[in-house]
Amino acid sequence: MAAVCTLAAFQLSSAFANSTSFQFASEILDEDITIRVALPESYPHSATFHYPILLVMDGSTQFNHIAGNIEFMSTFAEIPELIVVGISANNRLLNFTHTELEQFAGRSGGAARYTQFIVAELLPQLREDYRIAPHTTVTGHSLSGLYSAYLALHHEQDIQAAISISPSLWWDDFAILSDIHPTPDSPNSVSWFASMATEPDEMEEGFERLEYLLANAQASNLRWELRRFDNETHDSTPLIGNVVGLRSVFQGFNAVPEVDIKSLEQLETFYSEYAEASGYQVPMSVHQYNVYGLKATYEGQLSWGVEILEAGTEQFPYSEILWDSLATAYRMSDNHTSALHASEKAVEYARKHDSKYISEILLQNRSLKRAAQ
Incomplete structure (x- = not known):
């Protein structure tokens, strides 16, 4: 495990098993962010192998169950082993919205700056201290699901996959949906999974609009799948949503899913x-x-x-x-x-x-x- 406590940007606060928690001092955001890193069980089994990374938005609440499910699923080769990074959100409304509303002036529309923090500060430091492969997945729920959708549609050069669980697509009169349209061929492609539980009003309307737009758009930079979880609520759906989402973005990864064998x-x-x-x-x-x-x-x-x-x-x-x-x-x-x-x-x-x-x-x-x- 990398000795992150020796770095100026990291202040180690606690560690247990293969999971470490520390404070990251962001100059871009001008604040300290709590970061949690769970390394795969096999991390010490090699000195050279590099792992894909999963960034978990709302890391304070979503990190534990996602890291646990990844450990289980990867043990049976359903998905690859991943380095899981939980990022705590000090200001969800500001960081996870990509447009600024007048009634929330100064308190919304900071997604671009938050992305700069992740891409220019956090990821380079993590890559320096851990063996990370050039494959990044981002998962988010609700407002952070809106943010992962924003990354899928605007930052295909920075991420390879995105999971949006019950995303708040309604923000700013469904502004994010205007970004779904036919695009020219792109050298980068994002695998995007989005889901919705049984939810009322603008949440349901946003997902219906998303279903229609994706069914009729030919966005060459997207490989997408949409799912509904009718027996789940807004609060319960991250558990099953992330399991199904990971299966989706790594669809076909298991070379021998049944009893058949390969040389x-x-x-x-x-x-x-x-x-x-x-x-x-x-x-x-x-x-x-x-x-x-x-x-x-x-x-x-x-x-x-x-x-x-x-x-x-x-x-x-x-x-x-x-x-x-x-x-x-x-x-x-x-x-x-x-x-x-x-x-x-x-x-x-x-x-x-x-x-x-x-x-x-x-x-x-x-x-x-x-x-x-």
């Missing part, structure tokens, strides 16, 4: 084609190597499983997860010497990382040692 060569081909179709490259991470390797092993293709897991340990040489799974694959292949060696590696790194899998890893290690006697 390492087939996986490499799949992700090469995924990068071309989606417009961005997200390399295989620990859990993908692990899930795909174990699937192949248990579905009768032991040589495929071994090859995938061996490739995983080459990319992530400090991963107790991959070494333990490789030990399983070796054991099932009757290669007990290699299985014990891999298991010893798994134990070494499980202890080093204080791994939550330590009991399972030690159990296999003891079993392999008894078999070797």
Whole structure:
């Protein structure tokens, strides 16, 4: 984990597990912003692998459940592992609205300046201190959902995906919707997911207008999906909305969603084609190597499983997860010497990382040692 407490812009206040909270001193906003960073479980398993980043608006309230769901979903290779960054909003009305209303003069319309803070100050500092890949997703709810919609429509050069949960599209007489129109071909493309719960009046009207406009516009810089959650309220919908939104913006990411299996060569081909179709490259991470390797092993293709897991340990040489799974694959292949060696590696790194899998890893290690006697 990067030692952010040594940087002038960061003042470390608290840290637990893979999550850190600190104050970021923004010169652009002239205020301190609370930032929370959750690193993927596999972050210490490699010194070189870079992760996509998810920026969570309203980080004080939305960070925990989103980070937890990402950990679960990425463990089963449904979405990539992500570095999750929660950004607290000191002034939601000012920061998340892109136009200034007369009745809120001086208190609204600051989205452009807030974006400058994120793009010019926060992201460069985060990239300096964490291994971040060139792929940024932004998620927001309500007013911050309006803001993530603003980024999708105006800042395709800065982000690759946006999630807007119950966005406040009604702001300034639905001004944001006037920005949805046919555009010339753009070198940048944004994947945009927006959703609405059962909500009255201007919230519902804004989403209906959005549905109509997107159905009739040919915005070449957008790949979009809209969903309604009729059993949810405005306050409850961020939980399911972000899960479905992440599935949407990373649609097709899981190379082996069912019991079918692929060889390492087939996986490499799949992700090469995924990068071309989606417009961005997200390399295989620990859990993908692990899930795909174990699937192949248990579905009768032991040589495929071994090859995938061996490739995983080459990319992530400090991963107790991959070494333990490789030990399983070796054991099932009757290669007990290699299985014990891999298991010893798994134990070494499980202890080093204080791994939550330590009991399972030690159990296999003891079993392999008894078999070797």
